[in-house]
Amino acid sequence: MQVTMTVNGDEVTREIEGHLLLVHFLRDHLALTGTHWGCDTSNCGTCVVWMDGEPVKSCTVLAAMAGGHDIRTVEGLEREGRLDPVQQGFMECHGLQCGFCTPGMMMTARALLDRNKEPSEQEIREALSGQICRCTGYTTIVRSIQWAAAEEAGTRTARGAESFGHRQIRRGGLDRAEADDRGEGPELSRRHICLPARP
Amino acid sequence: MQVPAPFEYERATSVDQAIGLLDRLGDTARLIAGGHSLLPMMKLRLANFEYLIDINDLAGELGHITVEPGQIRIGALTRHRELLESAVLAETFPIFADAERVIADPVVRNRGTIGGSLCQADPSEDLSAVCTTLGASCVIQGAGGRRVVTMEEFHRGPYETAVGDAEMLIEVRFPVRPYGSSAYEKVERRAGDWAVVSAGAAVWLADSASTDTDTDTGAAGGAGAIGGARPVIAGARVGLAAVGPNTTGLPEISRALRGLPPSEELYERAGTIAAASCEPVTDRRGSADYKRHLAKELTVRALRRSVARAQQARTNGGTHSSTGNGAGHRTGHGNGHPQGD
Structure with missing residues (x-):
């Protein structure tokens, strides 16, 4: 059968079998491998994409069911070469370790912030309650989303991540920029990693 | 794969x-x-x-929450999230929000529907227990027309319903009575899991003609003791999930509570009936003994909270349980999120 849907703003049409799942359609037919395929049982949430603006678990939606609908994947978060604040927050606050859960976490987080500009930590945790981080890095995931919320609010109130008590990491007594200048740890020094301030 | x-x-x-x-x-x-x-x-x-x-x-036909005099009709394609966010359900049947908050997770709730939940007929399924508790009836449509069955008739056993091969569940109807409220209590092993045991309660109170001046021992702190008259339970229903082949309604509890003023002793009695009436089995989620204990304790808590809510709503003088705000009020996909399905 033929299916047509909008994926990240582009209309796509493909010949598929009725039993094809949306997650496999995105990964195998469209080569959009940012959406991960995890537990297959709608428990882990790494496959979360948006369908008409709402997060859904794409391992439990048929590609055929998405026909005529608007799908947005993690690849669609970036706009004109600029990272979404949620993506930036995950970089700033070490929101990922292995990265497997990250696409689903970020799609759910983006949807949450679109509905609720200033979610409490409890609201963030509830929103993510259908998603599993196998590295158990929930604390930094929550912090990343708080960073993104503050970043977005900052455009109005000039409130920054400092209000969440983050501090810049210093490695071997060197500031990141300094380390970068000396050619030490360039990968790590591209971004500042946020850790909670010591009491 | x-x-x-x-x-x-x-x-x-x-x-x-x-x-x-x-x-x-x-x-x-x-x-x-x-x-x-x-x-x-x-x-x-x-x-x-x-x-x-x-x-x-078919959301246009089947995705709706419609308030009518004496009843609320919910279309089979109404999604969990819509039930959770419905203001009219929060006011009339707070049991929905209690249960929906602990059904699966927010992403799953964006997709799952009330009709699908009922037709799956899983004995541990919370929305089925809600419908049982509220004394809902199910509208089944086939080529020959529509028929309406009670929840007891609808669920014939685990994963088995009264819906025939050429029929579909199109609507669930909930009777609304005045001076009532409801609550849901669930114990689960982790967020989003199936229930170890769940209990729902719905109560309808009535002002008693009695001038009995005993202190109301109900949890609401006597909020319902208007004009010196203690309210009595005009009707009560309790439904349990995960303790038998179906989400079970317990008519014996309804009989035991009817006509009596709400009290902790009465809730205890109802809980004891609940524990004695259910058929839990020992499995990974807990032992049969533990589940019986939960059936009792959760029944007590759900009844206590239902009565407190009914009295609170009365005290607040709200339009609680009133359906007089016009028939045909529809809340479909009304949360501002385009949902073309």
Whole structure:
């Protein structure tokens, strides 16, 4: 059968079998491998994409069911070469370790912030309650989303991540920029990693 | 890789057309709505169908919460999230929000529907227990017309319902009575899990003519003791999930509570009946003894909270349980999020 849907703003049409799942359609037919395929049982949430603006678990939606609908994947978060604040927050606050859960976490987080500009930590945790981080890095995931919320609010109130008590990491007594200048740890020094301030 | 076995996909354009397809295809076909029960079962080969008929386009016909005098009608395609966010349900039947908050997770709740939950007929399913508690009735449509069955008739056993091969559940109806409220209590092992045990309660109070001046021992701190008269329980229902072959209503509790003023002793008595009436089995979620303990304790808590809410609503002088705000009030996909399915 033929299916047509909008994926990240582009209309796509493909010949598929009725039993094809949306997650496999995105990964195998469209080569959009940012959406991960995890537990297959709608428990882990790494496959979360948006369908008409709402997060859904794409391992439990048929590609055929998405026909005529608007799908947005993690690849669609970036706009004109600029990272979404949620993506930036995950970089700033070490929101990922292995990265497997990250696409689903970020799609759910983006949807949450679109509905609720200033979610409490409890609201963030509830929103993510259908998603599993196998590295158990929930604390930094929550912090990343708080960073993104503050970043977005900052455009109005000039409130920054400092209000969440983050501090810049210093490695071997060197500031990141300094380390970068000396050619030490360039990968790590591209971004500042946020850790909670010591009491 | 888990994928369902091959099948033909059809998309329904109306309820009548869907029923026509079911009529033609017989038991080789199944309706799919949210798909969060059916697709996992098909992946595991616990269910196999040659045809799936997608009814997600029928939100116009089947996705609604409609308030009428004396009842609320909920379309079968109404999603968990809509039930959770419905202001009219929060006011009339707070049991919905209690239960929906602990059904699966927010992403799954974006897809799953009330009709799908009831038709799955899982004995641990919370929304079925809510419907049982509220004394709901189910509207089933087939080629020959519609019929209405009670929840007791609807659920024939685990994963078995009264819906025939060429029929579909289109609506669930909930009777509304004045001076009432409801609550849901669930114990689960972790967020989003199936219940170890759940209990729902719904109560309707009435002002007693009695001038008995005893202190109201109910948890609401006597909030309902208006004009010196203690309220009595005009009607009460308790429903349990995960402790038997179906989500069970307990008429014995209804009989034991009727006509009596609410009190902790009364809730205890109801809890004891609940524990004695259910049939839990020992499994990974807990021992039968533990589940009986939960059935009792959760029944007590749900009744206590229902009575407190009913009295609170009365004290606040709200329009609680009133359906006088006009028939035909519809809340469909009214949360500002485009949802074309």
